[in-house]
Amino acid sequence: MQVTFKVTRYDRATGEKPRVQSYALDLPEGATILDGMMRIREEQDPTLAFRAACLRGVCGECTMRVNKSGKLACVTRVASIAKNNEVTVEPIRYIPVIKDLVFDMEAFLWRKIKAVEPWLKPNGGASDREHVLREEELAEVRKAMSCYMCGLCDEGCTVIAVDGGFLGPAALTKAYRFVFDPRDHARVERLRHLSEPKGMWDCTHCFEANGHCPRGINPTDRIFDLRDESIRRGVKSGAANQQVARHYDSFVASVKKSGWLDEGRLAIESEGWTNVAGLLELLPTAVKALQRGKLPMPYLHRSRPGAEQIRRIIERAEGKPS
Numbered sequence: 323m324q325v326t327f328k329v330t331r332y333d334r335a336t337g338e339k340p341r342v343q344s345y346a347l348d349l350p351e352g353a354t355i356l357d358g359m360m361r362i363r364e365e366q367d368p369t370l371a372f373r374a375a376c377l378r379g380v381c382g383e384c385t386m387r388v389n390k391s392g393k394l395a396c397v398t399r400v401a402s403i404a405k406n407n408e409v410t411v412e413p414i415r416y417i418p419v420i421k422d423l424v425f426d427m428e429a430f431l432w433r434k435i436k437a438v439e440p441w442l443k444p445n446g447g448a449s450d451r452e453h454v455l456r457e458e459e460l461a462e463v464r465k466a467m468s469c470y471m472c473g474l475c476d477e478g479c480t481v482i483a484v485d486g487g488f489l490g491p492a493a494l495t496k497a498y499r500f501v502f503d504p505r506d507h508a509r510v511e512r513l514r515h516l517s518e519p520k521g522m523w524d525c526t527h528c529f530e531a532n533g534h535c536p537r538g539i540n541p542t543d544r545i546f547d548l549r550d551e552s553i554r555r556g557v558k559s560g561a562a563n564q565q566v567a568r569h570y571d572s573f574v575a576s577v578k579k580s581g582w583l584d585e586g587r588l589a590i591e592s593e594g595w596t597n598v599a600g601l602l603e604l605l606p607t608a609v610k611a612l613q614r615g616k617l618p619m620p621y622l623h624r625s626r627p628g629a630e631q632i633r634r635i636i637e638r639a640e641g642k643p644s
């Protein structure tokens with residue numbers, strides 16, 4: 323198969339701007355992107371830098387962006403992804419590159435993974451010296467344990483795209499693995515930490531992480547599990563993140579009142595009445611929405627049919643007698 327690899331080259335040491343270099347290859351049918359990259363390095367350009375280890379899709383080392391999509395190069399067939407006999411190969415996004423396809427793992431993943439304290443925290447009692455688990459006790463975390471930290475979920479994350487400080491689905495998946503481990507005794511403390519700004523409540527549930535994970539771990543679902551557990555354990559939604567807490571409180575109050583979500587009220591109360599700068603920032607969007615008839619006047623919402631029943635359902639969920 324005749325194919326041209328268009329590879330983005332860069333070297334932090336020289337400080338030169340990234341450039342695209344083309345390599346013409348004749349590859350066997352069934353060749354992978356990594357086969358092509360190794361062929362380039364062995365036969366055409368020994369300076370090309372990339373990471374790879376297992377060559378079997380189990381180590382997560384060879385993460386790259388191929389034809390604008392995050393992939394594991396060792397399990398991505400050239401024939402399945404080439405367009406007009408070309409493939410583009412770039413480093414994954416949002417991360418400082420060291421050289422060519424080699425990015426800075428510390429800046430990308432390790433700093434965030436370390437922030438969730440990825441080790442068991444036993445209570446220090448005698449019972450923690452040995453804690454043999456039955457298979458079913460570990461079932462919940464077994465899937466998350468198979469994460470090989472390829473970072474593809476972070477690469478696809480729409481929040482990291484605009485806020486590099488967000489913990490991200492990879493670190494939150496790691497947090498999940500310890501929060502739900504029955505041997506760990508710091509569940510509530512961990513959930514409080516994850517509720518801080520840039521933590522689990524910043525996820526916008528776009529589900530991109532699920533679509534990007536090659537292990538089928540569904541990181542977005544794991545974030546939901548963490549949030550559910552947080553609510554179950556009484557760690558108020560974003561206790562350390564007041565904007566998130568206000569958002570959820572306003573959401574419930576609005577639906578309880580009229581059976582609908584009052585978007586105008588939600589935006590105002592999420593920002594907070596005292597946050598004048600934040601409220602002013604909302605104004606242009608609010609005016610445009612009003613002009614197009616997409617924003618009913620806040621607080622003047624008409625109740626929908628069945629609103630009373632909806633209110634009773636919410637109160638029952640809140641534990642109030644109906």
Ligand code: SF4
Pocket residue numbers: 382468469470471472473474475476491492495534535536537538539541
């Ligand atoms: S959760 Fe999936 S996509 Fe994210 S780092 Fe782990 S294996 Fe990779």
